[in-house]
Each structure stands twice: as C-alpha cells, then as structure tokens.
Amino acid sequence: MKELKSSYPVLEQAKAHTYINSDKYDAMYKQSIEQPDIFWAEQAEEFLDWYKPWDSVSDVDLKTADIKWFSGGKLNVSYNCIDRHLVSKANDTAIIWEGDDPSDDKKITYQELHDHVCRFANLLKARGVKKGDRVCIYMPMIPEIGYAMLACARIGAVHSVVFGGFSTEAIRSRIIDADCKVVVTSDESLRGGRVIPLKVNVDAAVADCPGVHSVIVVQRTGGDVAWNDKIDVNYQEEVAKLPAACEPEVMDAEDPLFILYTSGSTGTPKGVLHTCGGYLLYAAMTHKYVFDYKEGEIYWCTADAGWITGHSYIFYGPLANGATTLVFEGVPTYPDAGRFWQVCDKHQVNVFYTAPTAIRALMSVGDSFVEKADLSSLRLLGTVGEPINPEAWHWYYEVVGKNNCPIVDTWWQTETGGILITSLPGAVDMKPGAAGKPFFGVKPALFDKDGNTLEGEDQGLLMITGSWPGQLRSVYGDHERFYQTYLSQYPGNYFTGDGARRDEDGFYWITGRVDDVLNVSGHRLGTAEIESALVLHPAVAEAAVVGYPHEIKGQGVYAYVTLMNNATESDELLKELTEFVAKELGRFAKPDYIQYAPGLPKTRSGKIMRRILRKIAENDLDTLGDTSTLADPAVVDNLVSNRIVHG
C-alpha cells in the first residue's frame, strides 16, 4: 500500500498565502487571547459598518449564561451584506446560481440582490411582519432562499430556516416552538431530477399551527399545488407590485438575527439563537482568513442553506465580504458523479468547500469524472461536518487539488456560528485528518470526565474556555436549557459534545461526539428524534436508535423497535416503518436497518443501555462488557442472535 504523508508543511501549500503566515498567525492569536477587547474592536471596525459604535466590546458571564458582544452598537446585517457594496460593486456578481439541471443557471449582481431583498422585505412588512417576529423558511436552494433570509435581517425579523429535506413533523414542531406567523416556501423543489413536494409538507404542518396567517409561496417548478386564498401568498405576483427600496432597520448588535434548530442528545431539537453583530463579524472574518478569500474570486460552499454551514458560509460571511458566492440547487451525483467538477470548471471556481461524505462518495466512483473537468481555477479546498479519513483527504488533495491546493479542515458547530478550529492557509501546516489549530480568540481545552484540565498531548472532552463573538446566545424560549446543555458542566467553559486529541504540535484531532448525536452524511441527527418518529407509528411501543460506522455516510442509523402487543412482525412492517420515518422526519433520517427487539437492555432504573446496542449494531460482540447490571440480561442474547449482520 502507498504510504500516506502525515503532514504537509506550510511552504508546500502552494497556492494560498495572502493574508497571514505562521509568524503573523502567532502574533494575532497571542493578541486575540491576551487583549481580546482590543483585538475584537479592531476587527469589528475593519469588517463591519456600524450606525453607532458599541458601548462595550464584550460583556460575558458564562456562569449566569449572559453573553453580549458589542452591545449598544447599532448595525444592520443586510446593509452590511448588500448596500455598502453598491458603491463599488453594484454590477459585480453576488450570487451565481446553478440549478439542478445543468442548463439552468443565472447570475445575480449586488444591485439585483439589493432590489430583490428590498421587495421581499416589503412583502413581509405588507403581511404584518415586524422587528422581532419569527419567520419560518422552508425552501429549495434557489436564490430566493437567500433573499428571504436577508429580507428578514433587513426588517429585523428573526428567521428560522428548516432544511428542505425535513418533512411535516419536523416543520410543524419548529414553527410551533418559535411561534412563527409567516412561512416562506416553494411549490416544489428539484433534487437530482426528482420533484419534492415542499408546499404539501408545509400545508400538512400548518394545518396544526393556527398561529400561521401567511404562507408565501415562491414558484420553482410551477407544479400544481393546493391553494388556500386565506393564507397563501403568490410571491412572484406580489413582489412585482412592490418597490425595490426598503430602509434597513437599525438593530442592536445583540438583537436576534436567526434561530436554527439542531439536534441534541435528548429531547426535542434546540433553537440555537444567534444575534446580529458578533455573529456577522465572526462569519465574515473566518470566511476571509480561513478561505483566504480575495476580491473577485468565485467561492463555492456546497452545503444547504438549511444548515449552519449554509447560513455562515454561503450567505452571511461571503456576502459581508462582498464575495461572489455560488448557490447550488442539485446533488453531487446528478446527472452523473462529475457534477461538482463540471460546475467548478463551468464557473471557474477558486475556493471549494464541501463535506467528507461527498468526497468519499465521489472517490468511490473513480478518478475519471474528475479528470474530465478542467480544475485549474481551484486554489483552495475545504471540508466540514465530520472528521475526514486520511484516504479521502489524500484523494481530495491529489486528484481534485492536483497537489497544489491547501485543504482547510474546519471544525465548528451550529452553536459556534463559525469555524473554531482549522488549518489556516499559509500559516498552519496541514495534517490529513486533523482539524488543526484554534482560530483567533478561540481557547480550546481538553477535560477528563472528572473535570480536570488536561495539558499537552492528551485526549478528552473538547471544551472552549471563554467566549467568542459568534457563540450562540441562548436556546430560543428556554434560556435555562441553554445553560444546562452548554455551560453547566465545567463552569467558565462551553461544552462542545465532541471528544478530541491534542498532538505534540498542539493540533486538534476531533474524535467524534461523546453524546447520542449521530452524524449521518454530515447531517447532525439526534437519536431521540428518530426514536420519537418511530414511536408515533401505531405498531411501535418503544424504539432505540444507535449509529454504526458507515463507509460513505460516516455513520449509518440502526434502530431497534419493540412492537405493541397487538402488532405482528413482518418484512412489510419493516419497510413501512422506514418510510414512516422518512415521512415524519425526512428521507435522510431513514434507518438503514431496523431490528425487532422483544425487549431492550435496560438498567434497573429503566435507562436504555445504548453502549450494548451500539456494539450489537457494529457486530462487535467480544466487548459487550458487563451485562449483569441489566434488569433482564436475557434480552441481550435475543438481540445478539437476531442481529442484522451488514458489510
């Protein structure tokens, strides 16, 4: 087998060295830690335009979960992402849109973006949306999803984007939790040539949400959809009547910008709350330094706007920096597995940012698809969402990047707003599989289970000491849950839920979640959510879901279900349950395997022992461990003998 290099020094990162080198990184990092307020004040002045300066740079008390950055400072996020660029960039491309069908694309200039966003903002106002109101956005990856987000930001409304792959139940619970009065959606979406019925899902969700008075429908396919004159609003017809000017609302840096739901280890998804000033600064600054973004370059992040990566690195960060950002509607494998590379070639993409799961999937079909495209415009590559295995890293570096493009492996979370640990082009060496070093102002720490800080080379729970401007401020509607979930474990520190190893050079290697959160194809999924979907089915009494290693997806979903007394096991029921999860939660959450479990292994206090279920799903029976504390050890024998052995 070919030997894989374990480290690539900075000097080998041929194509990207614009802003920082190792000395400058060390000096800036030192200042960001030793004099944070001076450091962040300088950055906030450099990166953003303010109507009024802040009263204090940071005002943070993690013990009382009170986090403020730049409070008293006034700004508008949409002004910063659009209006201020009009002086010099009105006719520059803000968004390149590439449709699901390769013949479908368009370019939107900053001026056009301004006009669309203003019209959209005026439509929201006409439907009664005011500063502080919440708007749910459930849309395909078309430019209008960006217009909708920026229109909310313009008038001070708080958006809650729900990933277009989620289904009815997920939409309904998110609308109710944030008490949204308005939903923005499309008739249908197109993914890989398939039509997905977005409005049907919204209609079903809204039927149980009496608070929703308007559903704004952006036509995408023109497909036939049910129409309720009382609440449905035809976007194209209405915006045509509205002016392309809308004064931005003056917002406090600490006013909410958006809510984004994310899965945790227990309970319902949490509405992670981000605010205007700190979030935008952090997104813009990381976008510039991590991607070494230079004016005029074409930048493409393949994420969906329904996830935090799409928020920070398709829209807010790049647009704040006046970049050209590519918005892709389709999937990596349609019309064939060369799509990503054809799009890079067609639009002369310079910076390309994607997920390891996509890299593994495209690597598995061989090099020929990559070789057919001219990728000479590529200068820098990035990954996000999960650890990247060294084989996939090398394929990305050698076959896609031709040994000539640095790779930034960016570790961060919905809660962190932007990238916290990464390699930095020109400044930090690349080690395939390692996330790298902390970004400016970020202090990672490793803890053992008893709360002791670990120094030097070691492995433990990854915590972040102190605050940074992009940190979440609360869990929407439940500040106590925010404190309990993230700040109560080791006071003064933010609990990430990930484990990590620090090597002899101070590089961080993320080892994965330490809780019951799965990472399926880079999508974060709570086992609790899939279990709740399964038990909604009338035949299911109880369900337990675990992850197992999956070659392409990173993790696969393995579910154990206990049936109601009156239900009978059958292959049809298994299929039905799988489709049921798809219908309730979304196709991407479908279990790969479901095993009937007459009983689940539980402690005497009734807690499901997931450790044992994980081992059985992984077919790792030698280390099942001690089962004597189980209420009924015999259930394990049954599960082991009926386990599904997979490849």
Ligand code: 6R9
């Ligand atoms: C941005 C995003 C967060 C979780 C996080 C971790 C995993 C993300 C990673 C990574 C290893 C990386 N994760 N980036 N693991 N290396 N470069 O993905 O946010 O959807 O909230 O997921 O994803 O486990 O805790 P989110």
